[in-house]
Amino acid sequence: MFKKILVPVDGSSNSWKALDTAKGLASKFGGELIVLHVVQTYSSANLYLSGGSDISLTSENRQLSHIGSRVLETARDRMSDFHGRVRFIMEVGHASDKVVDVAREEEVDSIVIGSRGLRGVKEFLLGSVSSEVSQHSPVPVLIVKEPDPG
Amino acid sequence: MFKKIMVPVDGSVTSWKALEKAKALAELCHGDLVVAHVVLTYSNAELYVQEAGGDILDVERTTMKKLGTHVLDTAKSKMEGFSGKVEYVMEVGQPASQILNLAEKHEVTDIVIGCRGLGGIEEFLLGSVSSKVAQHAKVPVLIVK
Numbered sequence: 001m002f003k004k005i006l007v008p009v010d011g012s013s014n015s016w017k018a019l020d021t022a023k024g025l026a027s028k029f030g031g032e033l034i035v036l037h038v039v040q041t042y043s044s045a046n047l048y049l050s051g052g053s054d055i056s057l058t059s060e061n062r063q064l065s066h067i068g069s070r071v072l073e074t075a076r077d078r079m080s081d082f083h084g085r086v087r088f089i090m091e092v093g094h095a096s097d098k099v100v101d102v103a104r105e106e107e108v109d110s111i112v113i114g115s116r117g118l119r120g121v122k123e124f125l126l127g128s129v130s131s132e133v134s135q136h137s138p139v140p141v142l143i144v145k146e147p148d149p150g
Numbered sequence: 151m152f153k154k155i156m157v158p159v160d161g162s163v164t165s166w167k168a169l170e171k172a173k174a175l176a177e178l179c180h181g182d183l184v185v186a187h188v189v190l191t192y193s194n195a196e197l198y199v200q201e202a203g204g205d206i207l208d209v210e211r212t213t214m215k216k217l218g219t220h221v222l223d224t225a226k227s228k229m230e231g232f233s234g235k236v237e238y239v240m241e242v243g244q245p246a247s248q249i250l251n252l253a254e255k256h257e258v259t260d261i262v263i264g265c266r267g268l269g270g271i272e273e274f275l276l277g278s279v280s281s282k283v284a285q286h287a288k289v290p291v292l293i294v295k
Contacts, residue, residue: 001174021290130284134281134293140292141293142290145288145291
């Protein structure tokens, strides 16, 4: 275990904590890391509801991909002192589905994920990405907790 | 990390998988283990609804405790050969909240838990014990598949 770890990052402080934890575990167990950012784009259906145009959709999605690249750059910086193998992947789609897909494709042996991402209230109502991932993942999932606010 | 791991066991296959994983991690990290079993008993309110007598409640509780002891005995036999320290604890109450209480009381560094226990349909409808624990624990939670 912890020989090939998948870490999804969304730019939230909790996801950076997960990355630090995964880095520590990979160093300790001699494992490699795959850092994944999932860009959640707007679909045509969303667009239809909001009455926007195709042009605004494309520019919105371009903006989100741009943010995604920034998130992975930050991840790269944080991983600069890691001596093992690490790869950075960006995918487009539904967050928890993509995380599980990549876990299967890359045949990782574990996933390390923050308990709560950037979705806030929506997560509270619909259940967090981490709980969806832990339910559908083929491999063990380590859920890393938010640092205590106090 | 993995210096003092709590593993809740309910006798289900995934809970034994969690125990194996926790044992291996504790060996690698020179950590200790706390193996916990929560006995789910019937409450007085349930009894009231079912119009049963107090005697039945006591009998039920005794049986559940006996089962719990059996689960922990099985855990003990699975932990043979482990070089660290192991504590076995049994509590009565709601699994998720008792697991969280015990984690704080024993000041564990992590919790290793099976993704699905013996809860079956109820777990499916209300969310599993493991996801409740993962959501509310103050320490990292490893969910074993």
